[in-house]
Amino acid sequence: xxxxxxxxxxxxxxxxxxxxxxxxxxxxxxxxxxxxxxxxxxxxxxxxxxxxxxxxxxxxxxxxxxxxxxxxxxxxxxxxxxxxxxxxxxxxxxxxxxxxxxxxxxxxxxxxxxxxxxxxxxxxxxxxxxxxxxxxxxxxxxxxxxxxxxxxxxxxxxxxxxxxxxxxxxxxxxxxxxxxxxxxxxxxxxxxxxxxxxxxxxxxxxxxxxxxxxxxxxxx
Amino acid sequence: xxxxxxxxxxxxxxxxxxxxxxxxxxxxxxxxxxxxxxxxxxxxxxxxxxxxxxxxxxxxxxxxxxxxxxxxxxxxxxxxxxxxxxxxxxxxxxxxxxxxxxxxxxxxxxxxxxxxxxxxxxxxxxxxxxxxxxxxxxxxxxxxxxxxxxxxxxxxxxxxxxxxxxxxxxxxxxxxxxxxxxxxxxxxxxxxxxxx
Numbered sequence: 339x340x341x342x343x344x345x346x347x348x349x350x351x352x353x354x355x356x357x358x359x360x361x362x363x364x365x366x367x368x369x370x371x372x373x374x375x376x377x378x379x380x381x382x383x384x385x386x387x388x389x390x391x392x393x394x395x396x397x398x399x400x401x402x403x404x405x406x407x408x409x410x411x412x413x414x415x416x417x418x419x420x421x422x423x424x425x426x427x428x429x430x431x432x433x434x435x436x437x438x439x440x441x442x443x444x445x446x447x448x449x450x451x452x453x454x455x456x457x458x459x460x461x462x463x464x465x466x467x468x469x470x471x472x473x474x475x476x477x478x479x480x481x482x483x484x485x486x487x488x489x490x491x492x493x494x495x496x497x498x499x500x501x502x503x504x505x506x507x508x509x510x511x512x513x514x515x516x517x518x519x520x521x522x523x524x525x526x527x528x529x530x531x532x533x534x535x536x537x538x539x540x541x542x543x544x545x546x547x548x549x550x551x552x553x554x555x556x557x558x
Numbered sequence: 559x560x561x562x563x564x565x566x567x568x569x570x571x572x573x574x575x576x577x578x579x580x581x582x583x584x585x586x587x588x589x590x591x592x593x594x595x596x597x598x599x600x601x602x603x604x605x606x607x608x609x610x611x612x613x614x615x616x617x618x619x620x621x622x623x624x625x626x627x628x629x630x631x632x633x634x635x636x637x638x639x640x641x642x643x644x645x646x647x648x649x650x651x652x653x654x655x656x657x658x659x660x661x662x663x664x665x666x667x668x669x670x671x672x673x674x675x676x677x678x679x680x681x682x683x684x685x686x687x688x689x690x691x692x693x694x695x696x697x698x699x700x701x702x703x704x705x706x707x708x709x710x711x712x713x714x715x716x717x718x719x720x721x722x723x724x725x726x727x728x729x730x731x732x733x734x735x736x737x738x739x740x741x742x743x744x745x746x747x748x749x750x751x752x753x754x
Contacts, residue, residue, distance in 0.1 A: 358736045364623050365732040368725040371630060 380476040388473055395484040396456055398493045399511070402518045405429055413453035417468045418460065428458065428490070429522070436464050439471055449477045458483035458490075495519050560634035585672050594673035596664025596680060597752075603661050605749040608742035615735045622728055641713035648705050663687065 379385075388394075404412050405428070414431035416423045423433040434444050436459075448455060455472075457465035457480065465482045472480050483490070492498070497515035500508040562568045568576070591613065592598050601607025628634040660666055663684045665673060670688070673681030695702065717724045 354739075358739070361619060361623075361732045361736060362729075364627075365619075365729045368623065368626055368630070369723075369729050371725075 379474045385474060389470070394469055394473075394480070394482050395462070396481045397484055398490050399515070401428075401456065401483060401490075402494050402515075402522075406518060406521055411452070411454055413447065413455045415447065415455055415457050415468070416459070417457050417464050422460075426487070428487075431458075434468075436468055439468055448472045448480065449475070451478060453479065455480045456483055457481070459486050461486045461488055495522060559632070560628065561638055564638050584668075585675065588669055588672045589676060593669045594676055594678065594681070596673070596678075599666070599669060600661065600664040601752075604752075605745050606752045608739075608746055611742055612739055615738060619728075619732050619735045622731065626724065626728060641715060643713050644711040645706070646709040646711060648708070651705060659687075 380388075401412075414428050416427050416431045416433045417436045417439065418433075419435050420433055423431070423435075427433070432447060434447065438444065439448075455477075457468045457472075459465045459468075462482050462484055463486075465486060469480055469482045485493075494515055497512055497519065500512050559565070559567070563570055563573070588594065592609070593613075598607055599610055602610045625634060625636065625639075629636045656666070663670070663680075665681060665684050667688060670681045670684040674685050699706070717727055720727070
């Protein structure tokens with residue numbers, strides 16, 4: 339064996355030892371690093387920004403317009419209890435009570451990109467809570483009906499007559515709302531009473547199939 | 559942030575372009591490190607060359623340490639990575655078939671294509687063999703299907719099954735890798751040298 343060969347052998351052996359040491363140090367570092375709880379969903383900063391923004395609210399007029407024009411992209415979610423839902427609900431709404439919103443089956447409705455999901459309850463109180471939970475998971479396209487069903491009743495089904503001093507615009511809005519009320523089955527406006535039977539149309543159930551997303555398919 | 563494609567940072571339309579680029583680099587590295595020689599590859603079974611063991615073990619250890627560091631620093635979400643589901647008996651039978659083919663032919667599927675690219679005749683025969691194998695598999699698929707689809711355990715990992723911390727597992731895995739390298743080196747020194 340020549341001298342340079344021996345010398346090279348020593349260098350290579352030393353290189354192997356250094357590489358082995360690096361491996362052990364790096365993997366040992368993983369063990370020793372302080373662990374922290376990782377949270378699913380969006381960052382707290384983004385969450386707070388979303389929380390402050392009123393963009394999540396959809397007005398009753400907008401919703402009425404969408405329902406009348408049969409906008410296929412909206413998905414109404416009723417977050418009240420099943421009994422309240424069966425008593426009265428908006429056309430084609432799906433019932434997901436707030437207490438069951440985290441059930442895996444419901445994820446299909448909330449976590450998708452195809453629909454505008456609109457939560458509503460009697461006011462926007464419970465709907466806002468549902469929105470908070472869903473937003474926390476980073477779901478997109480979720481909204482809240484501003485004022486909930488109470489606002490729906492007061493503005494669409496039983497709109498308040500504008501004062502004579504109000505602008506022309508207010509009267510136009512009133513007429514539109516009266517027409518909408520007729521569309522939603524309230525016969526003649528101003529004669530509304532609690533016994534007026536709303537036409538009992540079986541709600542069209544929107545069934546979404548679970549699409550697997552956000553995982554890479556792969557293999558060797 | 560990551561993984562880049564599931565999170566939409568790279569659109570999935572780029573999959574093929576990226577695959578092509580990674581494939582070219584992978585092929586180059588395989589060829590450059592001598593993996594297109596069947597004698598070198600088969601050496602791991604006869605004990606005169608353990609480069610296959612060393613390369614794949616090192617790749618696994620480096621990748622797992624790197625991914626867990628990236629996850630720790632928040633660059634990658636490990637839970638979003640694809641885990642191939644475990645079909646237990648299919649994997650055992652497939653592993654035996656693959657191992658036999660490896661000893662007999664001296665290539666694994668990837669390295670055989672690498673060797674075809676530099677014009678090795680044995681690798682071309684091997685490539686034809688792969689196609690025949692694919693044909694037989696497809697023709698007899700209805701017989702094989704119970705094995706193929708059976709004993710599916712889902713996307714399980716060793717960490718879930720053993721119930722230990724992934725960090726300790728990686729540490730032990732690195733130690734095992736280094737011990738395996740040392741032992742394989744000792745074996746290589748004992749075995750008669752073969753020049754190829």
